[in-house]
Amino acid sequence: MRNGSLAGNIADWLALVGRVPSNRYQGDIFRIAPVFAELAGTVREWRQALKEVDMLESQVIKEWTKEAREEERVLVLRATLLRLAEKRFKGELTDEDRQMMSTQDSPLVLSEWFNAAVDSDDYATFLAVLRR
Amino acid sequence: MESSKEVDVQESQLIREWTAEAREQARLETLRALLLRQAANRFNGALTDEDRQMISKQDSSSVLDEWLDAVVQATDYAAFRAVLRR
Numbered sequence: 001m002r003n004g005s006l007a008g009n010i011a012d013w014l015a016l017v018g019r020v021p022s023n024r025y026q027g028d029i030f031r032i033a034p035v036f037a038e039l040a041g042t043v044r045e046w047r048q049a050l051k052e053v054d055m056l057e058s059q060v061i062k063e064w065t066k067e068a069r070e071e072e073r074v075l076v077l078r079a080t081l082l083r084l085a086e087k088r089f090k091g092e093l094t095d096e097d098r099q100m101m102s103t104q105d106s107p108l109v110l111s112e113w114f115n116a117a118v119d120s121d122d123y124a125t126f127l128a129v130l131r132r
Numbered sequence: 133m134e135s136s137k138e139v140d141v142q143e144s145q146l147i148r149e150w151t152a153e154a155r156e157q158a159r160l161e162t163l164r165a166l167l168l169r170q171a172a173n174r175f176n177g178a179l180t181d182e183d184r185q186m187i188s189k190q191d192s193s194s195v196l197d198e199w200l201d202a203v204v205q206a207t208d209y210a211a212f213r214a215v216l217r218r
Contacts, residue, residue, distance in 0.1 A: 065154035118170055
């Protein structure tokens with residue numbers, strides 16, 4: 001790849017990687033390419049070119065960053081739930097409650113707990129949902 | 133190209149940037165979805181298309197956090213709307 005047509009090359013490359021049937025291999029290919037860009041000293045050009053390609057909308061990149069996005073989603077749900085529950089049930093949350101919220105991995109369960117934190121009239125009602 | 137340079141895929145600068153962007157996008161999407169759902173639950177049919185548009189386009193996670201607090205703490209839709217338009 002040369003700088004003049006890098007954006008076009010990257011767009012073609014993303015399309016080609018998207019045709020690789022296995023998501024795992026797509027991920028492997030995708031992880032290797034930027035390393036070569038860095039070794040070749042073309043990071044700045046890649047960064048600029050990928051802005052033009054709108055890389056976050058690429059299915060390949062969406063798949064490749066899926067794990068990071070899911071992890072972030074859980075972190076945001078936990079932090080928001082904890083913040084809200086602390087505000088709503090001032091002084092009533094126990095360390096065990098906090099531990100449960102901080103270690104829950106399911107976005108679905110965290111969303112249910114969030115709804116309960118908003119809708120519950122008191123701490124006992126919220127706790128009942130948390131311990132269900 | 134430095135042939136002796138150690139290649140650490142996990143430490144790739146571009147990969148770190150892309151992952152950080154994907155995380156930021158996920159953070160905003162999660163907060164917007166939470167806020168839209170909670171606001172719809174709390175204020176039933178009061179939420180306007182303009183409100184939904186404002187929430188869907190907000191790209192500051194700290195502002196979205198403030199609006200989420202407002203959904204929970206506002207006494208009524210007018211109070212929530214005042215925070216949204218501040």
